[in-house]
Amino acid sequence: xxxxxxxxxxLFRKEGQNVTLSCEQNxxxxxxxxxxxxxxxxxRLIYYSQIVNDxxxxxxxxxxxxxxxKKESFPLTVTSAxxxxxxxxxxxxxxxxxxxxxxxxxxxxxxx
Amino acid sequence: xxxxxxxxxxxSVSEGALVLLRCNYSSSVPPYLFWYVxxxxxxxxxxxxxxxxxxxxxxxxGFEAEFKKSETSFHLTKPSAHMxxxxxxxxxxxxxxxxxxxxxxxxxxxxxxP
Numbered sequence: 608x609x610x611x612x613x614x615x616x617x618l619f620r621k622e623g624q625n626v627t628l629s630c631e632q633n634x635x636x637x638x639x640x641x642x643x644x645x646x647x648x649x650x651r652l653i654y655y656s657q658i659v660n661d662x663x664x665x666x667x668x669x670x671x672x673x674x675x676x677k678k679e680s681f682p683l684t685v686t687s688a689x690x691x692x693x694x695x696x697x698x699x700x701x702x703x704x705x706x707x708x709x710x711x712x713x714x715x716x717x718x719x
Numbered sequence: 720x721x722x723x724x725x726x727x728x729x730x731s732v733s734e735g736a737l738v739l740l741r742c743n744y745s746s747s748v749p750p751y752l753f754w755y756v757x758x759x760x761x762x763x764x765x766x767x768x769x770x771x772x773x774x775x776x777x778x779x780x781g782f783e784a785e786f787k788k789s790e791t792s793f794h795l796t797k798p799s800a801h802m803x804x805x806x807x808x809x810x811x812x813x814x815x816x817x818x819x820x821x822x823x824x825x826x827x828x829x830x831x832x833p
Contacts, residue, residue, distance in 0.1 A: 613762075616760075640821075642823075647728060647825060647826075649825040650763075650809070652820060655820065697763065699763075699821075707765050707768050708763075708765075708821055710755075710762035710763040710764070712760075712761055712762045713760065713761065
């Protein structure tokens with residue numbers, strides 16, 4: 608079945624470490640997105656990519672970086688510059704033919 | 720710019736009662752509107768979407784929503800709540816810009832009481 612796979616499901620980061628969250632899709636979708644979810648704040652857009660080798664900052668890009676070397680993959684790196692990284696991270700993708708997103712099951716990142 | 724307001728961060732209903740979750744949007748162009756459901760520690764699942772066809776949209780699990788342009792609303796309803804409906808619900812808006820980004824409301828946690 609087609610879908611989006613996010614890994615790992617749970618991730619623990621020490622202070623000062625960079626960590627990378629994986630997002631892979633086999634839906635042949637062009638656009639991919641990363642959202643951060645905090646309690647009571649809904650989802651906030653971190654980065655998005657509409658085509659390979661191109662991506663744009665969202666509303667809260669500071670302290671994060673992404674790459675889009677392959678259509679199927681859109682990894683997110685949470686750098687040490689992100690001062691409050693503890694959150695639930697969701698990856699999504701969208702085909703150009705409709706406006707709905709397909710979401711992965713998320714990665715919960717905790718700073719220890 | 721586009722935005723979404725969900726009235727009520729927590730809603731409780733009795734099993735079998737009507738579910739009404741409120742969503743108002745702001746958009747300078749005709750919007751596309753969505754409702755998503757999220758169960759704990761999971762991703763979001765699309766319940767239904769409005770993309771300028773019929774104003775009354777039927778979705779999965781017995782949910783429906785009505786687009787009312789005059790009220791800038793897209794409220795989600797279900798005639799009879801089931802225990803399995805307990806989850807967090809998000810309303811979202813998108814416009815037909817090139818990125819077609821979704822802007823989400825802050826969510827409504829639905830509790831279903833036995």
